[in-house]
Amino acid sequence: MDFSFSDEQSMLKDSVERFIQNDYGFEQRQKVAALDAGFSAENWKTFAELGWLGVPFAEADGGFGGGAVDTMLLAEQFGKGLVVEPYVPTVLLAGGFLKVAGSAEQKHKYLTGIIDGSVQGAFAFAEPQGRFNFADLTTTAEAAGDGYTLNGYKAVVINGPAADLLVISARTSGGQRDTEGVSLFLVDASAEGISRRDYPTVDALRASEITLENVKLTADALIGELGGGLPIIDEVVDGAILAIGAEAVGSMEVLYKDTVEYCKTREQFGQPIGKFQVLQHRMVDMFMEYEQAKSLMYMAAMRLDEGYGDEAAKAVSAFKVQVGKSGRFVGQNAVQLHGGMGMTEELNIGHYFKRLTMIDTMFGNVDHHLKRFGSL
């Protein structure tokens, strides 16, 4: 057992930390989030230059050869800065599918663009009726000649507006919720038959509703085995959960520390409100929630780095449960202890709260992952 970081990991962490501190203050973040695109192309270029977009990919594919711990370190810092750039959808989801299940040709075709920052990606999986069940699909891909024809509707596709490359889950056989018969396709976002409705999310990301009408795909659009998409989704999404969970941990750290600072300086009834024992203990609870979430973050990352399987999946679900609970507690109480100020759009606190609340929903909330944890 070893809890220390390698030199490469420490360097990566320091580099992201510096960027957040110097170039991603709250005001800058708010400006970036208010851009039409919802993120800064310039920042994205910087990410590429600093090598962050290649972190999870094999060196043979032009990447950094990093593992889950590396992703975790990066995402934790992103969470401190409330980074809106679409790292998760592009690098960990679209890129993740290529890494886990892509053929040599597919990797060759797309990974360079992802790593150099020229290609944006997104994973279109959710459907209005499906809640958190990846297998609940009414979108279908029917064999048509040499390829497939996609029809269906995908909900809340994060980074849909910017994505060049979509990974789309669709049913190729079986009933609506069968675990078999789920297939994955790499789809050019500008393909004929795709139409989008774009909108922002509560936490200032950009998402789309996507309608698929007779979208024609060639045979090489299939990623992984036909009908065998579900285990791939589990593996790729668990990697993404580690990242958004680590973001949450970073956000919680900012929230509990900012709240402590605020309570030390803010005076009421003739003394800093931090003198009130009830508020002190609440902050202790926030601190403990943060520490517990951080502990499971390490656990999930290390289990994922041991190789994907039930142990790793279980650790990821445990982490997601903890993140959901801790995030809610820390977020709500940071707002509460900041009083009216915590409710304003102009202070950072409420924005962290919103992000934490949305992270709980993303890829399945507390209840969903408790059940998954119990079933593994």
Add this chain to the structure above:
Amino acid sequence: MDFSFSDEQSMLKDSVERFIQNDYGFEQRQKVAALDAGFSAENWKTFAELGWLGVPFAEADGGFGGGAVDTMLLAEQFGKGLVVEPYVPTVLLAGGFLKVAGSAEQKHKYLTGIIDGSVQGAFAFAEPQGRFNFADLTTTAEAAGDGYTLNGYKAVVINGPAADLLVISARTSGGQRDTEGVSLFLVDASAEGISRRDYPTVDALRASEITLENVKLTADALIGELGGGLPIIDEVVDGAILAIGAEAVGSMEVLYKDTVEYCKTREQFGQPIGKFQVLQHRMVDMFMEYEQAKSLMYMAAMRLDEGYGDEAAKAVSAFKVQVGKSGRFVGQNAVQLHGGMGMTEELNIGHYFKRLTMIDTMFGNVDHHLKRFGSL
């Protein structure tokens, strides 16, 4: 709508309150609880003389003609004194079955004795495999000649050691958990084939494991319709739940008030510990839990007095859920705030805590009644 008590009700309340204050202090209670019988025959005589044993019964049957509100007022005071006398098993359960489903002959035969204090009763329903399901029965009653033969095993029969009259649930038809086919029998506790293992409970009551081996019953032992016992059990037990819940409310009142007093006088770190805001707020939470439980106690009593049905059953389950939660919170925190003293057998606090914990289990715990509430 009317929240006031009638004159009779106020008089009943005052009479019990006086008895608890004058004759049932904590030391006296501990002496009574330590008696072999687990309660005081003399107190029981007093209850009879004061008319309390006749409260729920019709005036025509020699009772007081009271309703659920009357039972509630009486039991709430009992809860303040942690009364160990078996009012619930004798008057509300054994007596309750007679009142709700007894024939004129059965009432005539037993009610006088219950009301004058000469007969003790108990309801033998639980079985080791059955958890909180009244219909889950392996005890059987088989038709035999003119009567029935009982065989089976009953667990944790409260007041089993003292009971002269047992009401026993047994299956007369159907599968182990069918709602139909449950029958109720009035059984002389000294009948041949009945053997007991007696023991005290955590909250200083007395209970028995009862083995039934070829116990012969005559036809008139059946109470209610053959196979139609379950709705009767629901009605009678819901009346008993109101009573033990009201006891819990009385106990919570003592606990929160004693804790407030203790924290005002007990000094630590140079000041009364009640100066610590965290403890103050905890006591506010205790107070609120008590008030919420009391509110649902009134609701349950009033709904029961409107006539038994789903509305009443739902109110009773809601009350039992609240009592379980509030009782746990108030009990545990009363112990916590009393520190080491709260843990000692010599102080009253721990005994209230034990009683509240056991009331949560009795007739189904929080989870059970939440489910029942949802199903009604």
Add this chain to the structure above:
Amino acid sequence: MNLGLDDAERAFQIDVREFIDAHWPEGAREVGGAMAHPPGRRSVAEQHWYDALCARGWSVPNWPVAHGGTGWTPTQHYIWDRETTRAECPVMSAFGARMLAPVIYAWGSTAQQAKFLPPIREARVQWCQGYSEPGAGSDLASLRTRAVRDGDHYVVNGAKTWTTEAHVADWMFCLVRTNTTTERRQQGISFLLIDMASPGIEVHPILLLGDQHSVNSVTLTDVRVPVANLIGEENHGWTYAKGLLTHERTGIAGIATSQVRLGKLKQMAACEQDGALAEDAVFQRKLQEVEIELMALEMTELRTLATVQEGGAPGPESSILKIKGTELRQRIADLQIEALGYYGLPYPDDLLLGNEGPVGPDGALDSLRRMLYGRAASILGGSNEIQKNIIAKAVLGF
């Protein structure tokens, strides 16, 4: 002791229902209540409702009969609140009718009562509350807005914040400091009524999470207020304000509103396309828990009302209603988001990208706004921590 309605009460209930059906038809109903977005300018339907209320004499049921109240029993008030909330009737802004009016009829002069009460009763004038100040939060007594006497006017200088509805209000009732040399901070405060059209008043919006503009900051620069607009005695304003705060706490429980929202949530969970939530024992349990707590709180409120009927104003126990009421509202809002699944993410708000209309199921965006803005419920009007201090002191005797 009984919970049932007697014949007269049942007749009243029918009366109320008929009145609602006549004047607030089904269309365009939206749950009102204390935490909904406060009204800006009114719709035609709303104005019709208020006019009907005034015509029937039901616009200010809580007031003393002498001033236009209804003299209802607590049960009648309870029936009225339930029926109007269930029908999602518009709710008159609390600032005039429920918060200021009790001060005026208790401590205002006859002239002030004649001038200010009728327009409130007739819903013709909107009020806002000038209590909180920048940097003061729940600690009202630390206020610094100054009022200096100049002939038959006060000249007021200072700033107020978290001022709900200031941007649509005609008048503001305001706490100002008239004496700066007192021993206790609660002394030297006066209670002034200020015309929002007065020169020197500026209103700036404060955007809150989930809100679309209801809260403001207000600056007052050399605002001249006639001495005739002073309530009661100079320097005694704290006393009047304190009485008023108790009234604010009962109003804020919002039990009937929570019941309506819980009902809708249960319906939504039951109607869900694949039935996942309807069959989810864990989610159902959460709904049942909230429902039971709401039942308990409703009974607690009824008990409080019964006490009020006997003794007058609600005591500090009413803080329970504030604490538990806001907690429950927040929990229901959280459960609504849970039920939405991924459709709890979209926020096509005009504050961000421009509004193209809703995404996902009906009401999803409103649920989100309510969840976000609902966090204020445990902060504003005296945070829940302050409410617990009040109970600790006033009920438990610490």
Add this chain to the structure above:
Amino acid sequence: MNLGLDDAERAFQIDVREFIDAHWPEGAREVGGAMAHPPGRRSVAEQHWYDALCARGWSVPNWPVAHGGTGWTPTQHYIWDRETTRAECPVMSAFGARMLAPVIYAWGSTAQQAKFLPPIREARVQWCQGYSEPGAGSDLASLRTRAVRDGDHYVVNGAKTWTTEAHVADWMFCLVRTNTTTERRQQGISFLLIDMASPGIEVHPILLLGDQHSVNSVTLTDVRVPVANLIGEENHGWTYAKGLLTHERTGIAGIATSQVRLGKLKQMAACEQDGALAEDAVFQRKLQEVEIELMALEMTELRTLATVQEGGAPGPESSILKIKGTELRQRIADLQIEALGYYGLPYPDDLLLGNEGPVGPDGALDSLRRMLYGRAASILGGSNEIQKNIIAKAVLGF
């Protein structure tokens, strides 16, 4: 960063398992750990276990190697704790080995180290802790037991309470007041080692909920204690005791014990006759929640241990372990009672009616005792409220 065991660590794990199999065979295992009933006099099997530990040099793994410790890495300690807890091995009383010993090897004289450490290491002498006093509770610094110098002795008068194992202890380490005129209450306190066989010591049992006698009150009347038994300097005892309290907090987390108990509870729920609990989504959810929190706490403990390896003693963060560890233990105990259903009621304890043996499923009575006695976990050793004060001050800087 990795959680796996390397080859050496794996070899060590095998070694430990073999040692346990050899010296603590399956029979008569019972979960030990901090909250189990503390040992009275030992059974033969226990004594054999301690002898084997001593022979192997594993009786006090946490001590410095110079004094007989093992010099294990944190991972080895972790392996040792897990394996011995899972096998329900006897646990040496913490008072001597984990609480007093660090004080002696840090501040004791060479003579004291030579005299007192070996018998602790060899599990030949039992200690108890004379800290709390009647009326003082968690406020240790208010202690009033006096020690007055008389030649080469101190004469001690006073009373201690909540003294666990005093009735079976050979010695007591004790805080006494040697100077009553200091400015701060923490000054003027000395750390004395007192032979429990000394004339003037009386031990009285205190019966606690669910306990069968582990706690006592101790009175000291003119007890003569050689000056040679003073640790460190006179009047500096508070410093030594403070260091010791940190050690107490790590010991009390009891994570491995909780894991064992949760495992048994899961098994019980799965084996239940009619499967009601195994299929009960709500109950299963509670088990899953506890399991996840335990995982988190285990990782938190491992992180703390890793820090210890780098920097020495565990910091105030270890209070998390105390708070969360006791909360989880209490929750598991509550869930055990829930799982028992009606068999959570019987309490055939010799304190009440005379003991005829168990009623209901195996271990029901133990579960009840544990649930009741377990309430002490969040009170003794510095209540959880005090622990939060410590974190607020030392970690958050209030």
